[in-house]
Amino acid sequence: xxxxxxxxxxxxxxxxxxxxxxxxxxxxxxxxxxxxxxxxxxxxxxxxxxxxxxxxxxxxxxxxxxxxxxxxxxxxxxxxxxxxxxxxxxxxxxxxxxxxxxxxxxxxxxxxxxxxxxxxxxxxxxxxxxxxxxxxxxxxxxxxxxxxxxxxxxxxx
Amino acid sequence: xxxxxxxxxxxxxxxxxxxxxxxxxxxxxxxxxxxxxxxxxxxxxxxxxxxxxxxxxxxxxxxxxxxxxxxxx
Numbered sequence: 001x002x003x004x005x006x007x008x009x010x011x012x013x014x015x016x017x018x019x020x021x022x023x024x025x026x027x028x029x030x031x032x033x034x035x036x037x038x039x040x041x042x043x044x045x046x047x048x049x050x051x052x053x054x055x056x057x058x059x060x061x062x063x064x065x066x067x068x069x070x071x072x073x074x075x076x077x078x079x080x081x082x083x084x085x086x087x088x089x090x091x092x093x094x095x096x097x098x099x100x101x102x103x104x105x106x107x108x109x110x111x112x113x114x115x116x117x118x119x120x121x122x123x124x125x126x127x128x129x130x131x132x133x134x135x136x137x138x139x140x141x142x143x144x145x146x147x148x149x150x151x152x153x154x155x156x157x
Numbered sequence: 158x159x160x161x162x163x164x165x166x167x168x169x170x171x172x173x174x175x176x177x178x179x180x181x182x183x184x185x186x187x188x189x190x191x192x193x194x195x196x197x198x199x200x201x202x203x204x205x206x207x208x209x210x211x212x213x214x215x216x217x218x219x220x221x222x223x224x225x226x227x228x229x230x
Contacts, residue, residue, distance in 0.1 A: 003180075003186075003203065004205070007200060010196070115170045119167055143166075146168075149164070153162045
């Protein structure tokens with residue numbers, strides 16, 4: 001053994017990379033991507049009794065140069081709608097909305113989605129960086145606790 | 158050539174545990190810094206005994222004995 005590090009994730013990236021991670025998280029949690037944000041907004045206006053909860057990714061920053069103000073991703077599953085976007089301070093935010101769900105339930109869903117998004121984002125980033133350093137993947141598996149284990153190696157002079 | 162191994166575990170909340178193996182000395186720190194830059198910030202760090210071992214340098218010593226045989230004997 002040499003070193004054991006525990007690292008806390010920080011998401012600082014442009015919108016496309018975050019959108020990819022959000023799509024990955026959506027797929028893993030059974031959400032589907034809605035076609036346009038406008039569709040979702042119109043539906044929201046009609047359904048006024050919906051509850052809404054917003055969760056912010058504390059250590060995150062969406063680099064603004066690639067993100068228009070209306071750029072966000074809307075995902076649906078059953079009666080729940082999750083919107084991923086950027087708040088005024090540049091942080092990534094996840095908003096869960098749904099009829100027939102309590103605020104606590106929606107907060108739990110938003111939190112779960114946020115965690116999955118973070119995991120997908122970090123996974124993509126780590127795997128990409130490992131390739132640039134010429135590491136070969138020896139083994140990769142998803143554990144029972146939903147963590148992803150990647151074992152890599154490379155030969156050096 | 159040396160074989161460097163890294164075991165990475167990404168928890169469901171995105172926290173990352175990195176275990177750098179078979180890497181000694183300064184190179185170990187370089188891996189740690191690189192992975193920190195990729196993921197975010199260090200929450201905990203443990204240096205193991207191997208970190209303090211000197212880096213392996215391969216060296217081959219060649220010896221050649223020259224001997225002149227006397228055919229007249």
